[in-house]
Amino acid sequence: MRLKTYIVLSYITLAACKPTTGSHTALLQDTGSWPASFHIGRRATLAEINALDIDIRPDGKGLPPGQGNALSGQTIYTAKCAACHGTGTAAMNVQLPGPALMNDSAGANRKKLRTIGNYWPYATTIFDYIRRSMPYNAPGTLTPDEVYSITAYLLYANRIIDQQTMMNAASLPAVEMPAKKLFIADDRQGGPEIR
Amino acid sequence: MNKRKISRRTLLGGAATAAVMLFKSSYGRMIQTAIPESLYTDDPTKVVGPPPGAVGARSPFEHPVKKASDTSSRTPLQDLYGTITPADLHYERHHAGVPVIDPHKYELLIHGMVDKPMVFTLADLKRFPSVSRTCFLECSGNFRSNKETLTPQEICGLTSQSEWTGVMLTTLFREVGVQPRASWFLAEGGDAAVMTRSVPVRKAWDDAMIVYAQNGEAIRPEQGYPARLLLPGWEGNTNVKWLRRLELSDQPFMTREETSRYTYPVKDRIRQFSFEMDARSIITFPAFPQQVEKGWIEIRGIAWSGWGKIAQVEVSTNAGKTWQPARLQEPVLDKAHTAFRYLWQWNGETTEILSRATDETGYTQPTIQQLLNARGADMGGYHLNPVTAWVIQRDGKVLFRPEKWK
Known part of the structure; x- marks a missing residue:
């Protein structure tokens, strides 16, 4: 996916700027007299960082050891996910607490039902989101193997991988999602044009 | 607090003390709460009110509430x-x-x-x-x-x-x-x-x-x-x-x-990564479910833009045929709700009133049709900021004009 490239100025340059006229309401502080450091706060230890640093990037950075496939994932999904998200591949007549997660074919009509198969651009997002916030009534309780397994099952149920394929730190980031090609960065930029 | 309570009893006694609502909080302190509307008298000049309190409360006559969903x-x-x-x-x-x-x-x-x-x-x-x-x-x-x-x-x-x-x-x-x-x-x-x-x-x-x-x-x-x-x-x-x-x-x-x-x-x-909120406005008076009377009406509302300051708000009182600039309340702040007002004499005929905001980048709040033209029929529900209209009926009732596009 193409992302905007932003010009990153060094903070030293900006910190030296005086408040300017224009749209910003005198927010930039005159930092000319500031010390290099206020010596407020403390250095974080590696243990502290590791305890909180649970995010997974699309390139797989952050994925823990462990693995699982759709076979083991289906059992866990049925026990811990299906009550809210359902087990079918079509929208059901009953209102479930959680959204449907699967579609009967990868890249199926997303106007009818948005699911992992036709709308999610990165497989790593599935792992990251399940691990941090699911199950809704017991967030953060799944083991890495369980998360890999459920992720594998959801990819399988959306016809993206087969039932035996093991998901782990090496294989998960390599999964190419059908919807990835659809995503574009925002092209609005202010000004008269309606976008 | 206890001391104050005793002193009030001593000074006021009887009916007046009934209006002083003191209760024990979960932390065991005596705190003052709003006086129920039912305890108000016809003539407040004849009843001494409650003393200064620790935490204020809304008038019991005012009941603004959020509207909650799941x-x-x-x-x-x-x-x-x-x-x-x-x-x-x-x-x-x-x-x-x-x-x-x-x-x-x-x-x-x-x-x-x-x-x-x-x-x-x-x-x-x-x-x-x-x-x-x-x-x-x-x-x-x-x-x-x-x-x-x-x-x-x-x-x-x-x-x-x-x-x-x-x-x-x-x-x-x-x-x-x-x-x-x-x-x-x-x-x-x-x-x-x-x-x-x-x-x-x-x-x-x-x-x-x-x-x-x-x-x-x-x-x-x-x-x-x-x-x-x-x-x-x-x-x-x-x-x-x-x-x-x-x-x-x-x-x-x-x-x-x-x-x-x-x-x-x-x-x-x-x-993706659609961050800034585009310029928008809404007339908050008159609006459903209010009913207005023929004569002078101050049309009121708010306008805002995530790109900067609001430069102008226009109001139409004839269903969008013509537009007039509204007064903006100073100071107009960057990326902030800006109050606008427009004085209008309603002749009692059915009409529609609308507002549209323009921000300092020159962007004017679009119609739903302009958004559809730019994004297509499947545009979803995020970042929608269309001009909206209130229908003023002959009887003074105000109704929203639904925007249908799905």
Whole structure:
């Protein structure tokens, strides 16, 4: 996916700027007299960082050891996910607490039902989101193997991988999602044009 | 308090003491609460009122309330005056409820592509040079239009405005030494969703803040107590509440809330990282379910833009045939709700009244048709800011004019 490239100025340059006229309401502080450091706060230890640093990037950075496939994932999904998200591949007549997660074919009509198969651009997002916030009534309780397994099952149920394929730190980031090609960065930029 | 209570009994006695509502709080202190409407007398000049109290309360005659669903709670825009939203009426949107966070245990970790990964306590954050800023916060899924009987609160009540106080994010980035190659940062909340969004570092250099106060007091739990990210003008979800961690990176993290949510179809593609809230306005009076009388009416409303200041608001009282400039309440602030007013003499005939905002970038609030032309029929529900109309019927009843496009 193409992302905007932003010009990153060094903070030293900006910190030296005086408040300017224009749209910003005198927010930039005159930092000319500031010390290099206020010596407020403390250095974080590696243990502290590791305890909180649970995010997974699309390139797989952050994925823990462990693995699982759709076979083991289906059992866990049925026990811990299906009550809210359902087990079918079509929208059901009953209102479930959680959204449907699967579609009967990868890249199926997303106007009818948005699911992992036709709308999610990165497989790593599935792992990251399940691990941090699911199950809704017991967030953060799944083991890495369980998360890999459920992720594998959801990819399988959306016809993206087969039932035996093991998901782990090496294989998960390599999964190419059908919807990835659809995503574009925002092209609005202010000004008269309606976008 | 106990002393005061006794002294009031001594001084007033009888009926007057019945109006002083003192009760024991959960902390065992005597506190004063609002006096029930039923206890008011016909002649308040003949009854001495309650003494000064510890915490004020609304008049018992006023009942502004948020309108809550399972996932959000909307500000009663039609009940407000001026531009500041009382903190207890600020809209709510959260993804796993409101966490209870002990301010003494609160810590903010900043790490990743920095020279010095650091931890700041709430007391630390408050020691840094501080800044106050008044701006709006708006959820990017903030438009409903399915029926005539909608109030401003129901149409677009997921926008609110506060004076926020905290520390500029640049101040903290300076302290940790953000590396020049860092182009994005992850903001993570300490709620049960442990909600995350990726934010371009350019927003930090521009005007991002870590805020701990709202309208002069500590931030309310529903707004992110004890500290949240504030990205003025950007969609509400990126202003991560209950902020516990910032991680600097050279790429976005592609979290659930920036891939499968808060993105929307534009023609045959899906638009992502759509941050700024486009210019918008809403007439909050007259509005459903009010009924007006023939004669002079001051049309009132608010306008706002995530791109900068509101430059102009126009009002039409003839269903969009002609437009007149409304008066803007000074000072007009950057990325802030701006009150507008337009004096109109209604002749009693059925008509439609509309407003449209223009911001300082020259962008004028579009019609729903203009949005459809730009984005296609499958444009979804995010970042919709169309001009909306109120129908004034001959009997004075005001109804919303639904915008149908699906």
